[in-house]
Amino acid sequence: MAGASGGGGKNIVLVHGGFVDGSGWQGVYQILRRDGYKVTVVQNPTTSLDGDVAVTKSVIANQDGPVTLVGHSYGGAVITVAGNDPKVSGLVYISAFVPDEGESLSALMKDPPPGVSPPPLLPPQDGFLFLDKAKFPAAFAADVDADVAAFMADSQVGWGVDALAGVVTAPAWKNKPSWYMVTTEDSMIPPPAQRMMSERAGSTVIELDGSHAAYVAKPEPVAALIERAAVSTASLQ
Numbered sequence: 001m002a003g004a005s006g007g008g009g010k011n012i013v014l015v016h017g018g019f020v021d022g023s024g025w026q027g028v029y030q031i032l033r034r035d036g037y038k039v040t041v042v043q044n045p046t047t048s049l050d051g052d053v054a055v056t057k058s059v060i061a062n063q064d065g066p067v068t069l070v071g072h073s074y075g076g077a078v079i080t081v082a083g084n085d086p087k088v089s090g091l092v093y094i095s096a097f098v099p100d101e102g103e104s105l106s107a108l109m110k111d112p113p114p115g116v117s118p119p120p121l122l123p124p125q126d127g128f129l130f131l132d133k134a135k136f137p138a139a140f141a142a143d144v145d146a147d148v149a150a151f152m153a154d155s156q157v158g159w160g161v162d163a164l165a166g167v168v169t170a171p172a173w174k175n176k177p178s179w180y181m182v183t184t185e186d187s188m189i190p191p192p193a194q195r196m197m198s199e200r201a202g203s204t205v206i207e208l209d210g211s212h213a214a215y216v217a218k219p220e221p222v223a224a225l226i227e228r229a230a231v232s233t234a235s236l237q
Contacts, residue, residue, distance in 0.1 A: 010036070010037055010038050010065065010230075010234075011037070011038050011040075011063040011064065011065055011066060011067045011068065012032055012037050012038070012039045012040070012067070012068045012070060012226060012230060013039075013040050013041075013042060013056070013059055013060060013063065013067050013068070013069050013070065014028065014029065014039065014040070014041045014042065014070045014072075015042045015044065015052075015056055015069070015070060015071040015072070015075035015078050015079055015082075016041075016042070016043075016044065016072055016073075016075055017046075017071070017072045017073025017074040017075045017076075017096070018046050018073060018074040018129070018157075018159035018163070019129075019130070019131055019136075019140070019156045019157060019159055020152060020156070020157060021043060021155075021157050022041040022042060022043045022044075023041075024072075024152070024213065024215065024216045025041050025072075025215065027215075027216065027219030027223075028215060028219040028222050028223045028226070029041060030219075031219055031220060031223035032223050032226065032227070035223075035227060037227070037230065038063075038064075040059055040062075040063070042055060042056050042059050043055075044056065044075075044078065045160075046074065046157060046158075046159050046160055046163050047160035047162060047163060048160055048162045048163050048166060049077060049078065049081070049104075049162075049163050049165075049166025049167075049168075050166060052078045052163065053078055053081045053082045056069075056078050056079070056082040057082050057085055060082065060085045060087050060088065061085075061087075063087060065087070066087060066088075066089040066233065066234070067085075067087045067088050067089065068088075068089060068090050068091075068092060068226060068229050068230040068233060069082065069083050069088045069090070069091050069092070070091075070092040070093075070094065070226055071091070071092070071093055071094070071096050072094045072095060072096055072215055073094075073095055073096055073097065073188065073189065073212065074096075074097060074105060074159070074163065074164075075094075075096060076093045076094075076096025076097040076098050076099075077096075077097050077099050077105055077166070077168060079091055079093070079096075079172070080097075080098060080099055080168055080171045080172055080173060081168055081169070081170075081171075081172065082172075083172030083173070083176055084170055084172045084175075088172065088176060089176070089177075089233035089234075090176060090177045090178065090179070090229045090230070090232065090233035091172060091173055091176055091177070091178040091179070091229075092178070092179045092180075092181075092225060092226050092229045093178065093179070093180040093181070093197075093198065093201075093203065094181045094183075094214075094215050094222055094225075095181065095182070095183040095186055095188075095189060095194065095212050095214065095215070096180070096189075096194075097189065097197065098171075098173060098178075098180070098197035098198060098200070098201045098203075099168040099171065100168070100171055100200065101168060101169060101170065101171055102167060102168070102169070103167065103168055104164065104165050104166055104167045104168070105163070105164040105165075105166070106164045106165050108193070108197075109164070112190060112193075116190045117187070119131060119139055119140075119187070119188050120132040120135035120136070120139050124161050125158070127160060127161050127162065128158030128159060128160055128161065129158065129159045129160075129161060129164075130156050130158060130159075131153070131156065133153045133154060133156075134153075136149070136152065136153035136156070137149035137150065137152075137153060138187070139187045139188060139212075140152070140153075140187070140188055140211070140212050140213055141153075141211055141212070141213035141216065141217070142185065142187070142211040142213075143185070143210050143211045143213070143214060143217040143218070144211070144213050144216050144217045145217075148216070149213075152213070152216075171201075173201040173202070173203070177204075177229075177232070177233060178198075178201050178202070178203040178204070179203055179204045179205075179206075179225055179226075179228065179229045180194070180197075180198035180201070180203035180204070180205045180206075181205075181206055181207070181208055181214075181221075181222060181225050182194045182195055182198065182205060182206070182207045182208070183207075183208055183209075183210045183211060183212060183214045184207055184208065184209050184210070185209060185210055185211050186210075186211060186212045186214075187211065187212065188212040189212065204229075206221075206225055208221055208222075
């Protein structure tokens with residue numbers, strides 16, 4: 001992989017999605033750090049889109065130069081808004097939602113393609129969503145080590161219903177270059193939906209044979225795409 005070189009694209013900010021926290025980025029983080037990048041992992045509360053954008057923007061503000069902003073799953077909605085920050089030079093979507101102006105995640109999720117089983121969501125509890133623990137590994141992390149997937153299921157972070165209802169305005173991908181990794185065995189965001197959103201955004205797309213948690217199971221290709229984006233945006237500065 002090409003490592004960081006001085007200024008340019010050395011800063012990478014990683015944003016997690018719903019039901020999990022930032023620790024899932026550990027493998028990707030270690031590779032990027034090894035290759036010379038300064039990496040910061042956002043810990044969003046996932047209670048509201050506006051709140052998570054604010055937390056992410058506070059992390060961006062602390063970077064010492066241009067930022068490659070990366071989002072997984074719901075984190076894609078967060079970076080779509082936070083990516084308007086002038087420090088952000090490029091966006092990387094990993095198995096992520098890419099909302100357009102006026103869209104919420106609730107709207108994107110309401111009409112799954114024919115024949116696609118919906119995620120095993122439990123009824124909301126005090127305004128938060130969880131996945132059925134027994135079905136979590138198969139739905140979210142089918143290619144992750146079984147013990148790790150079980151831990152992820154048992155350590156779920158409640159995903160706020162308000163976060164899904166948050167409407168995106170001024171999508172950053174309309175003005176910033178973007179990259180997208182489609183995970184072809186994803187049971188949370190159907191691959192056809194991923195392809196539609198990434199094509200609509202004009203992203204540079206690669207496909208990976210992996211689950212929704214491929215960023216945990218297969219950190220090498222995920223880190224490689226992030227580095228590709230960082231190098232590309234650095235050359236434009």
